[in-house]
Amino acid sequence: MAIDRIIRVDMSTGAVTEERAPERYALLGGRALTARMLLEETDARIHPLSAEAKLFIAPGLLAGTAATTSGRTSFGFKSPLTGGTKEANAGGQLGHRLARLGIKAIVVSGAARGGWRRLDMDAEGARLSAADDLAGRGNYDLHRELVGEARRTRAAATIGPAGEHRLSAASIAVTDPEGRPTRHAARGGPGAVMGAKGLKAIVVDDSGGARTVPGENADAFKREVVQFSRTVLEDPRVHNTSRYGTAGVVKFVNRENVLSMPTRNHRHGSWERADTISGQLIEELGRERGGKMLPCMAGCIIKCAILYHDAGGGHVTTALEFETLALLGSNLEIGPADAVAELDRLCDDVGLDTIEMGNAIGVAMEAGALAWGDWEGVRRLLDEDVRAGTPLGRIAGNGTASVAAAWGIDRVPVVKGQGLPAWEPRTLKGMGITYGSSPQGADHTAGMVTARGVTPETLAQQSRREQLTMMALDSAGLCQFTNALPADMAAFVRERFGAEMSEERLLAEAREAIETEREFNRRAGFDREDDRLPRWLLEEPLPLPDGPAVFDIDEALIDAVWA
């Protein structure tokens, strides 16, 4: 079936219109599509929260099919955090539902006046309506009401109070299979853009839509689906992810102490209490409390989502990721896992990027605004200050650089304005190459390079290759934990669309999509200096057992990634 409906929602006038996607978008989906539309349809110099700004929402190319993990949804926009192009994607149930309604993209433009709106989409069409009853409400409450019992056919994308306040660390929450808002398009402030439009919620119901979308070459596509699932399940890396989620790496990363668990605002590479937030501990707790591993969307065979219960067996969160454990845990010297899980739930409820908030609060602690390890203070900051939009909450909710500016601090853990992930560029220098050269800023999902002991040139080549592969994954709508190779994706696209597609062409198109993002950044005023890591990463050694390490990759190598 054709998935070619583009739904345009003009929040200024309330008009909802529809058009067929032009032919040139036929093999673009997810991130590649939102990046292209952002560049083609908006002036890169606009204020990201202005009425002229647009929010592009697109499932991946494989959305709606039986290919495992293929239901991720991309949100593309000019970022209020970085000032550049941005794409954040999330799992959850939204992508498949959009695809089954034949929707290739939603474009939200303008800005509503006088109150909040919701957008409802189903087989009958798309309708915008007043939603002041939803205002001020957290994501858990919202998804319970908007999806709730109808979770087998419905999914929502909502903003919490942080998005309503138009804060740069605000996320968009997507419904998971249990009907909870635990899947977030978080990085770069998509929630702020949605908030600036006055759009509180998008609710998609695919009752009456297509069921599983077949391939153009149906049998061949089915064979690819089966073969790919087998490959995924046989991958030993996947076994670890399926058992512990991403939390499984905490112990390894901290114990090795050559990789680095960010501690005390990235000043140390390991935390003596890391075992209190490890995946192994979380697995044990899960056995006692009825936790388990869940898929974040129907059809996912990896199941990396940790269903996390409190000691009484009550639900706390379903997404206790390594990045969250690191940034809201060790980086703030906060543990044990129960404490971090509660902060994770708060971020999901208020609608915040856990990575950005962990960095922002780390800087606030360094400034003395909060004490290291002050869990209660962080809880209050998230649950009271950010939720209510107090001045302190606005400073923190606007992210790392905002906190640094408020306290006049020059050691700022950001690249292109975006907070550093846990993967440390001083020890994993390939990650630093990705953080610098990616148009997305400091983003570990832009291209993981964990090799050590190889030449800088090799790291730069790996970064390039991984960034292209991630672009392909984000455009197909697949999860990176499948470890899908470009060849796998080329085969999928070939049989799904009956189109010519080779590994080479797929990589060439990924490269073109990266260039589309880079062009937007150039038009927004970025230059090479914006591809640099902050100076302190080059000068302040991270203490490691095999010697102190700084990020010492030649700038020319970063520039060469896309030269």
Next chain:
Amino acid sequence: MAIDRIIRVDMSTGAVTEERAPERYALLGGRALTARMLLEETDARIHPLSAEAKLFIAPGLLAGTAATTSGRTSFGFKSPLTGGTKEANAGGQLGHRLARLGIKAIVVSGAARGGWRRLDMDAEGARLSAADDLAGRGNYDLHRELVGEARRTRAAATIGPAGEHRLSAASIAVTDPEGRPTRHAARGGPGAVMGAKGLKAIVVDDSGGARTVPGENADAFKREVVQFSRTVLEDPRVHNTSRYGTAGVVKFVNRENVLSMPTRNHRHGSWERADTISGQLIEELGRERGGKMLPCMAGCIIKCAILYHDAGGGHVTTALEFETLALLGSNLEIGPADAVAELDRLCDDVGLDTIEMGNAIGVAMEAGALAWGDWEGVRRLLDEDVRAGTPLGRIAGNGTASVAAAWGIDRVPVVKGQGLPAWEPRTLKGMGITYGSSPQGADHTAGMVTARGVTPETLAQQSRREQLTMMALDSAGLCQFTNALPADMAAFVRERFGAEMSEERLLAEAREAIETEREFNRRAGFDREDDRLPRWLLEEPLPLPDGPAVFDIDEALIDAVWA
């Protein structure tokens, strides 16, 4: 006498060293000198509050002489507000005292650890010492203690609490002839830079220094001084300034209503209560309360400083400027003059730029954080929040764009990150050309162009000419209210230094200095788009009697100013 000592203060090590200025600086002073040293000595990409940043302090070329108003002091730095080159200068007693000690420039580098420092300079030398006893204190209290009874030989440059908090709207206060801190190098955050260095105060005592510095061609110089003073005193524009100060234009600007008195966050061009803050009213109040017009430095014959008393005859402020009356008055719908005078004193005491704060608070009022006209709220914000460094105080004290970011507002009255002066670019389009093309951002003192009814091309030519003249004035250390022409300054330089100097060469050197500033901005990452006015000034008409006006000057004309 030669004024060629460069004093270098390394706050990291505590070392104070001295060198002779190189020959190539011989005819550079004030703004031209600080701009050159900033470009030559610092990497434009450093964080403006880092230890690598430097603060350059230089009196003008004519400092120490009898030329009227020639004692202004320039503070040059990378601005935490604009991210670019910045020079802010102030009157007061500092410049002449530095010159009489033979000091051409002070360069403050590094950053003190563990407590605050003060720098004392006199005929014996320069000494850095601990000054924790000064920490947290306001400028009034500081200048009383540091200068006080010794005001005939001493002057200080200090930061208030805002500078200690490293806020981007923080000023440096310079002592006036009464020993009060009413003269401020305010724009662009020089106080934040001084605060980041850990330097709370500079105290200069010129006892035992030279008295009035003669010209190299002493008699000829003296003749120029006399002739120039006569020209100034005969100028009818000066008569108005001497009588009402800059406050004299309030009534004119508001009544004409073709010029614009910024009202309600720049939404209107006149305020119905403008007569409560007019210079005429202030003059009347002065007669009743013992106010009068004062010089801001010894030897000034214009005397534009309004000594403003309260109803009980107590001192309130000595610098109630038009810009302050506009931005903290009509722009916030606050009056009468007594109310604005109190806010002005608070800004002087806490150490804040009144223009930046008026814009910042205007945006906060638009966001609903304060009510229009809420004087008590503004007083509390300045006196309690900014002074103490609360989260709200930090948001506001970091300026206009900071407040807009905190509340997610896209209508931001700034150019290059700096708040708009009262002179309105939608009606005085030549001012808009200056705001856009000046390397200093929105700064009315960068080049006043008040002509109307001429072609855009003429306005652009005038802007260029005025910007060059202001560069020459800021480098000579002269006050713009002298209306000195390039020819006047060329004659002064010729006789002061016994140097070849023509009007043409003076203008060529001013041009070179502007290019020096532009080069720093380029290296800092600025491009042509940074020379644009915010979009709302192009789109939102200012209601005027002769029709709604937008800023409609062609971008190419702005680019052509320095092409």
